[in-house]
Amino acid sequence: MRLAILFSGQGNQQPAHFDALRQGASPELGATLAEAIPETWRAAEPSLAELQANRVAQPLIFAYQMHLWRQLQPALPRPVAVAGYSLGEMAACCAAGAFSLEAGVALCVQRAALMDACVDGPAGLLAVLGLRADVVAELAARCGLMVAIRNGPDHLVLGGHAAGLVEAEQLAQAAGASRVVRLGVGTPSHTPLLAAASSGFATLLAPYRSGRLAFPVFSAIDGRAARTVADGMDALARQISTPLDWDACLGAVLEMQPDVVLEIGPGNALARMWGERDNGVPVRASDDFRSAAGIIDWVCARG
CATH class of the missing domain: 3.30.70.250 (Malonyl-CoA ACP transacylase, ACP-binding)
Structure with missing residues (x-):
C-alpha cells in the first residue's frame, strides 16, 4: 500500500483536542507541555481563544499530531509522501526523523514567539x-x-x-x-511581514541539519520534495514568510501515486481539499474517527 500523510495547520483546534491530549499524553510529553505552556496545560478548562493564541496553538497542535502519529506509525506502512500545511510541516519533518517530539515542542514555542515579535498590533x-x-x-x-x-x-x-x-x-x-x-490565526503567516522570524528560525534549526529523512516531505511552498534533513529545515524556515502554494503541494503528493491519504488533524480541511480534486484516491481525516484503532483499520482496509 502507498500511503500519504497530510498534517493540518492552525485554526481548527478545539477544547476536545486539548482534553484528548492531556488525557492520553505520556508522562514525558505531559512534562514537556507543562514546561512549554504551563498556565494552559494546568488550566481546568482553557477557552477556545486561549487555544488559538499563537504561543499556545503551535506547541499544542504539534504535540497533538505527534502523539497521534506515535500511536499510528507502528501499524501503518511507511508513507511514500508526507506534507504539512503551514505549522503542520513541523510535524511532517518530525515524523520523518528530523528532530524529536520534545525538541519539536520547544521549537514550536520559539517559532510562535519569533512570529509574534514581528507584528505590532492585530x-x-x-x-x-x-x-x-x-x-x-x-x-x-x-x-x-x-x-x-x-x-x-x-x-x-x-x-x-x-x-x-x-x-x-x-x-x-x-x-x-x-x-x-x-481564520483563527493571529499572525500574517507566509507573508514578508515575518521575514525576521524566518531568519531567526533558520538559526534555531541549525543544529538539525544532518542525515536523511525517513520519507520525503513535500514543501507547502511549492511541492518540492525534501529528502535530507537540511533541505527540510531550509523549507521550514522559508515558509514562515514565503507564500504557500498548497495546490501545487497536493499535486506533487498525487504524483507519488498514493493508494490512500490520511489527514492528521485537528480538523478535516485538508481532507476536504484533497476530496475536491476528485482524483479517485480515498481520503479521511483523523478527526473522523473515535480512536487510533479505527484509523488503522480504515487505512489497512484500503490495501
Missing part, C-alpha cells in the same frame, strides 16, 4: 473563495494585504494587518465571493 489571515486569483490579488493590494496561501484557483488566503482584513472581507463579499472567512 493581524491575521482571511480566506477568500469563489473569486478569480487576479481579482483577489488586486483586492489584497488595495487593502495593503498579501496573498499568503493558494489552496486552489479560486481559494486564496490573504495575510496582513487587521484593518486591511476587515476591508478586504467587505470588498470580497461585494465582489461576489462564495465564502469569506477570518
